[in-house]
Amino acid sequence: MKVAMIGAGYVGLVSGACFSEFGHEVICVDVDPSKIGRLEKGDIPIFEPGLEQLVEKNVQAGRLSFTTDLAAAVGPAEAVFIAVGTPSRRGGGEADLSYVHQAARDIAAASGGRKVVVTKSTVPVGTGAAVRRILAEANPAVEFHVVSNPEFLREGAAIEDFMRPNRVVCGVDSEHARQIMRELYRPLFLNETPIVFTTLESSELIKYAANCFLATKITFINEMADLCEKVGADVQAVARGIGLDKRIGNLFLHPGPGFGGSCFPKDIRALAATAENHGAPLRIVDAVNDVNESRKKAMADKIARALDDDLAGRTVAILGVTFKPNTDDMRESPSLAIVPALQRAGAAIRAYDPEGMEEAAKLLDGVTWCEDAYDAMEGADAVAILTEWNIFRALDLDRVKKLLKRPVMVDLRNIYTLDEMRAAGFRYVSIGRSEIRAED
Structure with missing residues (x-):
């Protein structure tokens, strides 16, 4: 054809x-x-x-x-x-x-x-x-x-x-x-x-409904992660426990810094606008959008707390700036909210992404773009993982510790275990789990 x-x-x-x-x-x-x-x-x-x-x-x-x-x-x-x-x-x-x-x-x-x-x-x-x-x-x-x-x-x-x-x-x-x-x-x-x-109308709505439902799952587990941090629970255990229920499923129950990309944020806004225009407001969809936007901004505060809320004159290494791995897409990426917030608080940024740096350089000013993850971490006061590229999953932690001024890692994708970071002697901050301090 x-x-x-x-x-x-x-x-x-x-x-x-x-x-x-x-x-x-x-x-x-x-x-x-x-x-x-x-x-x-x-x-x-x-x-x-x-x-x-x-x-x-x-x-x-x-x-x-x-x-x-x-x-x-x-x-x-x-x-x-x-x-x-x-x-x-x-x-x-x-x-x-x-x-x-x-x-x-x-x-x-x-x-x-x-x-x-x-x-x-x-x-x-x-x-x-x-x-x-x-x-x-x-x-x-x-x-x-x-x-x-x-x-x-x-x-x-x-x-x-x-x-x-x-x-x-x-x-x-x-x-x-x-x-x-x-x-x-x-x-x-x-x-x-x-x-x-x-029908045409049902097909058009299926697309928006699917994306908004998946975004809702992400937002739900992100809010559960916040609660887990307050009460001493482990969000990964919670996600596994509820995800094994076949009515819920385990996909899109991975906590993080908020969703981005070309689809979810745009589609949520469009569906909410359509619903409002037709007199059938979708309060859950509205809440998902609001929570996700505020979450991205809150992640910069999380990184700042790992450095005792003192970013003036500090350097933060950022690993991953695209909204997800295996793409160079920067649209609505959490890094676009996190990096500028860190800079406004006085931090210098050294960053590395396997595919997204060319596009990110057009959107993020004042960032030092590095040759690899270790180059980004050299002389930094802390490292923050924003995107879960596979090459960040097996960093040489001894080398990382030597490159950083202090052993501080903020892992916004939970790609390391608490035990290995405790054994490596890091102050380790993740999502929905207990914080590990270097002296623990």
Whole structure:
């Protein structure tokens, strides 16, 4: 099947590459000529494990290509995907749909025959109906079918999530649209992957509801961690104890400095705004957003307490600045709140991240970027782990202790055990567990 993917960002590029791996002929379109130029040279503009190899394989096979010419891509396509950005509007949580609406107008202008137009972008309820109206008004001579096909890709594991998903959700408005989606996802049908066919509105809401529920689990365990610290409990034991209940499950019960990334914060705000606009406010969702924002700011205070609330003239080594490992994505990362707060309190920052430093340098001023974790720690008064990259899980603690002015570690991801940090002689502060002092 011939497919046009409008938008060659994270979702569009991953989805386009994976559809081409399924055997479809995919053309990814983007308005940014520099991005298309890089992709044509095999230079992948984002970090995602396995993506470079997947793109190269399918480009060489002739199934995947890139262009800035939307009309040339849309003309022969049977299915056209909209995978453009939907950022939050300034001053409110509503999703900015201007790129989606413009893509729909451009698709209509470029279409000369029947088309299935699929929204892959994360969009609020009612967007599919709006896209259908735009298409019909812009080109009433063409028969358009509209689909909502939300993505559920985790950064760092996106290819696996696309190729072996828990489910695929398709909101369709016709039998023809249903058949096109079945053909697109035929390899997954053969693997008996659950395919949920529903209405446009239900599909759009499924995406937001899923992300907000997962964010709620994270926020719940973060608040439980705060309670554990007060009463002397261990949040990891609590998480395991409740996670073994099959009604709850153990995923997304890992305490930390708050969630970030391109999806959860934006989607929470958008769902809350949609609910408010329809007179059905979601108080749990509102609370999740408020708690998460305040948590990021509180983490800087936690680091300061490990240095006896005296950061003036101190140096803090920061390990990991991306919102999660295996990505270079800095969007809504806790580090964007934590690092500036430490700097305002007088601390100098030395930082290292395996993939995110280039992007982080555009967003964080006054940071000394280092060659590796040990370089960041040299001469620092304390080290704080913000992102749980695997290379931080087995640091040489004896070497760390020698590099630091004082043996202080703040582990906001709980990647070390209390026993090993006690044995190593550190003052060790983590999330939802007892603090270990060097003299303990």
